[in-house]
């Protein structure tokens with residue numbers, strides 16, 4: 001039986017794989033267990049592009065923050081932020097503007113604890129535990145309201161998290177509530193596990209989705225049109241639209257990366 005290290009908060013079950021730890025392992029981080037590593041190795045076996053996709057998603061996150069910073073955004077609310085690893089949002093945002101403020105939110109207590117310990121001494125970045133399916137508990141959380149000024153534009157980052165929100169949780173209504181809390185000129189960043197259009201690719205993805213059924217956060221795949229519908233009428237989806245994450249303003253050094261049609265990304269501006 002796996003021994004719980006002292007960095008695991010009470011109540012965390014380390015005998016079932018968890019999205020945050022699986023992704024941390026995929027990106028080469030340090031906070032995962034045997035079940036998470038086994039899950040990822042099986043997922044890679046089923047979907048050989050999975051590793052490229054995880055890195056491409058993280059690169060998309062970094063590019064979107066730099067793009068937003070260049071557009072004048074200084075406040076970020078990162079929901080489903082994950083376990084801190086390479087290229088964390090506050091590092092990228094505060095490199096662009098040392099005054100930038102970042103609020104992290106994750107459902108996973110390990111992600112929250114690790115973020116808290118990393119952010120000690122950084123007055124402009126904080127973390128809370130929260131559930132995207134209950135957006136009001138995030139948007140009106142005292143720590144969020146203390147750090148972020150919603151009278152000014154805020155970028156809400158929801159990167160590689162919507163596929164953990166099933167249709168029964170009404171994701172479009174969640175986005176609409178987020179939009180209601182934002183002033184015009186705010187942004188929403190989305191990335192999502194999307195369908196491969198080849199029959200073999202669809203089969204691979206269906207198998208990976210099945211694997212996630214045995215985790216606390218089962219996964220749902222959505223097409224580009226479904227992701228656009230999820231973003232809804234409160235936001236304008238900016239060019240180049242809902243696209244493969246690798247096609248969203250790729251950096252010249254990423255130009256040789258293999259395309260990852262299974263990971264969709266978009267940046268939208270609040271109307």
Ligand SMILES: C[S@@+](CC[C@H](N)C(=O)[O-])C[C@H]1O[C@@H](n2cnc3c(N)ncnc32)[C@H](O)[C@@H]1O
Pocket residue numbers: 019020021023057058061079080081082083105106107108111130131132133158159160161164165217
């Ligand atoms: C694949 S990771 C993405 C991390 C980061 N956003 C990135 O793209 O690099 C997904 C994260 O979403 C979190 N998550 C899943 N469901 C969530 C929910 N309902 N509310 C908040 N976070 C959630 C998981 O714990 C995990 O840390």
